[in-house]
Amino acid sequence: MIRANHLVKTFARTEGKKNHRVEFKAVNDISLEVHGGEILGILGPNGAGKTTLLRMLGGLMEPSSGSVEVYGKDSGEALSPLESKKNIGYLSGNTKLYGRFSGRELMQYWGEFYEIPKSEVEERIEEISNALELGGFLDNRIEKLSTGQTQRISIARCLLPKPQIYIFDEPTSGLDVISSRLIIDFMKKEKEAKKAVLYSTHYMEEAQTLCDRILMIHEGRIVASGTPREIEEATHTDNLRDAFFAIIEGEEEGHESKEN
Amino acid sequence: MNLKKIKTIYHKEMMELFRDKKTLIMMIVVPLILYPLLFVGAMFITNTVMQSLEEGEYHVVLQEGNDLPSSYYGDSFKQMLEDTEDGLDDHIILHDTSEYSDLSKALEEEEIDAYIQVCKDLEDPGKTVFLIHYLSSVTNSNQVKSMLSDKIERYNTWLSETRLEMVGINPDYILHATDISGKDHSSTEERMGSLIGMILPFLLITMILLGAVYPAIDTTAGEKERGTLETLLTLPITNQELITGKFLAVATISLMTGILNLLSMGGILGFTMMTLQVASQDTPKVQWGSFLPALVLGLLGILAFTFFMSAIAMVVTSFAKSYKEANNYLTPLLLVVMLTGYAGMIPNIEFTKVLAAVPVLNVVLMITNLFVFKYSLSLIAEVLVTNIAYAALCIWVLSKIYRSEEMLFAESGASFQLFSKRSDLKPGGVPTITDASMVLAIVVLLMMYVGSLVQMRSVLWGLVVTQMFILLVPLLAAWYTKKDLRETFSLHIPKISQILGAVCIEAGTFPLVIIVGQALSSIWTEDLEAVNQTFAQILGKTPFWVSVLVIALLPALCEEMLFRGYFESAVSKKLKMIPALICVAVIFGLYHMSLIKFFTTGILGLALAYVLYCTKSIACTMFMHFLNNFMSVYMSYFAVSSSHLFPWAFRMPSALGILGLFVFSVVMWGIGVFCLQWSARKK
Structure with a gap:
């Protein structure tokens, strides 16, 4: 479905007293593959490079080197960048909605961007509205809605083009229990519908129950990958949180021994 | 580039802008309501001031010295002072010296508007000297001073004529040996045009830029501030499509603001001309039709200029992460554009090939020249081409900015x-x-x-x-x-x-x-x-x-x-x-x-x-x-x-x-x- 080959993203930032421009790798040689019917969890602390990685996968950012390949339903050749975007539903804490539009108007515009015929857009809006219970507020301006209602419209926006791949960047951070639940249920449902789901979070417990496979990243690099169970076994722990700390500590010791 | 997607972006931006009160106020309320109101207010104030001047009575004291030359005809002079002239309502009321103990004090306290001291010239005893005491800082006093000067001048002429007649010489032969008058070869339209050409371009460029400012901020920095930019970037559209759509929306609003302002100002001007024509038959008729080519070509220039202003405003605001920051960035641009536009109002600047390439100044000069019926097609073409080239350059810079992640995703920091x-x-x-x-x-x-x-x-x-x-x-x-x-x-x-x-x-x-x-x-x-x-x-x-x-x-x-x-x-x-x-x-x-x-x-x-x-x-x-x-x-x-x-x-x-x-x-x-x-x- 989606494959990343040796992705690298280099940023320039100024560092230290001398204010020299230093290049640092926010994402440093990450490869991954996600198939339909699978949820891949990307775990890591703040600043680990999760957002940068997902932005590259979603086509919002161009990698400094490496490539992203997206395959359609009939997985023949890799799709062009624009076609890839059509197959990806991207949702993050930063993808806010246009407050001056109503949910319906927003989806109508989105339908045009994804080149879906008008009559079909209306049908899909009906369908999604029933599934997510948007009926009561679909025609209100989004700026007037509550956080939970806005979140539902966000999901509706992702669903509209019927993407094969979902990329969710910390979708539950800052949300209350009910709104988080909505998103988690949604991901489970889409997985059952044989969609590929990539999902980043720093809530380890959430990831443990939800993900088929986990990718732990730290300072731009993959430090562990596998099913939650595999990772726990490798680190001799019984939950992902402890496993994460064990891995990070091991990493840092490794660094020190190298430097010495 | 997919035209349909550009259209959708354009439509989305326009819809968003029109749903915002600030755009509506800037675009519709200001030109359609504020200008006429301001104009009516200004007219009202001018009228009141004029009336208070017209109905004026001026209080003047004539202080005649004791030893006056024999050629001084006090009674005739007084008569001339009190005469009202040429249908004007204002007149001078003469007061007696005895009414005031200290004339200088009375003047300073504005009890009287002026006083005239009449005395003999020390070197030429036959000559009368009039000294007008007045306050240049007081409107009425100033007004009466010039009235008195005119009257004394008239008295002087009258006296000269009387003297010449006394010695048997035709006064016209000596006093009015020559006559001056001018014949204006400028047509009414040309005079009108030079007046319009002085004011209009500066107002227009200001309006267009102001019209572009708000939508430019809203579609660039505004999107970042509201967090919708990333949502937009998830769409299957290219950068060029995104920028073109946004740019066209900004240009449309800016142009609409400019044209609405123009219509509003034109309406007021037309209204004034009409009232003037009704009020007096003397006002010359203006053939408005002769301005048609100027208007059409001017509109083309404005269109090209709007593209340039919209694009440059978007470039500047794209660097900002919030409204506040964008406003800060735009202030220098506003100053530069307005100052350059102002330079175009300096009279007698020749419209040359070099100036036709100078941003902002070229449009101002082009419109000024059009309204005095100077059509240099090669220069006009240069203005149009350079403006569009500048706009294209700005759009190219914009597309660079929209490729730069640092610009799009950087966290907001206090840069000022x-x-x-x-x-x-x-x-x-x-x-x-x-x-x-x-x-x-x-x-x-x-x-x-x-x-x-x-x-x-x-x-x-x-x-x-x-x-x-x-x-x-x-x-x-x-x-x-x-x-x-x-x-x-x-x-x-x-x-x-x-x-x-x-x-x-x-x-x-x-x-x-x-x-x-x-x-x-x-x-x-x-x-x-x-x-x-x-x-x-x-x-x-x-x-x-x-x-x-x-x-x-x-x-x-x-x-x-x-x-x-x-x-x-x-x-x-x-x-x-x-x-x-x-x-x-x-x-x-x-x-x-x-x-x-x-x-x-x-x-x-x-x-x-x-x-x-x-x-x-x-x-x-x-x-x-x-x-x-x-x-x-x-x-x-x-x-x-x-x-x-x-x-x-x-x-x-x-x-x-x-x-x-x-x-x-x-x-x-x-x-x-x-x-x-x-x-x-x-x-």
Whole structure:
């Protein structure tokens, strides 16, 4: 479905007293593959490079080197960048909605961007509205809605083009229990519908129950990958949180021994 | 590019803009309601003022001396004063001297509007002298003074005519030997057009820019602030489609604002003309139809200008992360555009090929010329093409910005630290680019106003004061924003090898600057004269050592602190080496405010910026700068001896000579760069 080959993203930032421009790798040689019917969890602390990685996968950012390949339903050749975007539903804490539009108007515009015929857009809006219970507020301006209602419209926006791949960047951070639940249920449902789901979070417990496979990243690099169970076994722990700390500590010791 | 997607973006942007109150107010309420209201208000006030003047009664005292010449006809004069003239309502009421004990006091307390003192001329006893006492600061008094002057003039004519008649001469023969009148060959339309052409372009460009400001902010910085930009980037659309759609929406709103304003102003003008025509039959009829070509061509110019303004406003606002920041960025743009537009209102500017390429000014001049029926199709075409080219350039820059992740996803930081509360600032580091630009702007303003004011009294002191600003403003700014002074101003002690390298580079730069200066001054002779004039003013009466202090030492210390210290540290934090150095050089060149000096000081600026970049020691560049300026001063004072030493600095050398100097420059630069690199590696 989606494959990343040796992705690298280099940023320039100024560092230290001398204010020299230093290049640092926010994402440093990450490869991954996600198939339909699978949820891949990307775990890591703040600043680990999760957002940068997902932005590259979603086509919002161009990698400094490496490539992203997206395959359609009939997985023949890799799709062009624009076609890839059509197959990806991207949702993050930063993808806010246009407050001056109503949910319906927003989806109508989105339908045009994804080149879906008008009559079909209306049908899909009906369908999604029933599934997510948007009926009561679909025609209100989004700026007037509550956080939970806005979140539902966000999901509706992702669903509209019927993407094969979902990329969710910390979708539950800052949300209350009910709104988080909505998103988690949604991901489970889409997985059952044989969609590929990539999902980043720093809530380890959430990831443990939800993900088929986990990718732990730290300072731009993959430090562990596998099913939650595999990772726990490798680190001799019984939950992902402890496993994460064990891995990070091991990493840092490794660094020190190298430097010495 | 997919036109359908551009259309969708355009539609989405327009819909969003129209759903915002601010756009509606700017676009519709201001032109359609505010202007007519303002106009009606202004009319009302003018009418009231006029009426109070027209109905005026003026109180005047005639103070006649005791010993008056026999030729003074007091009764006739009084009669003339009290006569009302030519259907005017205002008249003079004469009061008796006895009513006031102190006339001067009565005038000051505005009990009377003026008084006339009549007496005999001491040298010519036959002549009567009228002295009008009045207050120029009081409207009524001022008004009556000119009335009284007219009346006395009339009395004078009457007296002359009477005298001539008494000796049997026809007064017309002596007094009215000639007659003056003028015949205006300008048609009513031309007069009308020149008036419209004076005001209209300036108002229009201001309106178009103001119309572009809000949508430009909303579609760029506004999207970032509301967090919808990332949502937009998830869509299967290309950058070009996104930018084109947004740009077209901004241009549409801007154009609509401009046209609505134009219609509103035109409506008021038409209304006034109509009322005037109804009120008096004398008002000439204007053939409005003759303005049709001007309107059509003007509209084309405005369209091209709108594209340019919308694009440039979007470029500027794209750098901002919030409304507030975008507004800050736009203020300098507004000032520049309005000042340039204002320059177009200076009478008698000839519309030339060169001016037709100057942004903003070209549109103003084009419209001004169109309305006096001067159609130069080649110039109009140039204006249209250049404006569209500028717009295209801006859009290209925009597409670069929208590819740059730093611009799109960077976290918002306080870039205008100068406007922050000092207690909120963290100490350390170097200035931000926005602060550095602000500091430059403040220095330029101080230079232009305070500096040139002092310079009018004394050129030398003007230079000293200007240099003090150049030194103090960045120091104060760095102190206020709690910057690391040592880091900001590169206050490091240089090594011997670094000084050596700096001197070599200066030795290689100096001949280059001289040759480029000579080559350019043969192209821009006018500019050369202006430069020489200011220089001659200083050098004329000043001793050598004072000139060395003021022209060589002071700028070396102060200008380095601003340009290489404060500004370069800010720029090189944000940009890579080459763009940073070029930026410093360009700003340093611009600061000298002369076409020739832009290039010569630009080259010097580049050399200085490079040396500072390598050595991180401002002492090096100060020394280089001093050497450079000292050489110029020395050559001016000791022209004869130095023309033997450096003949190439006084007369353009032969091609071979230039080649020789060039080789010398390259060799010196080579040695200099080697020294600097060597000391860097050793470290």
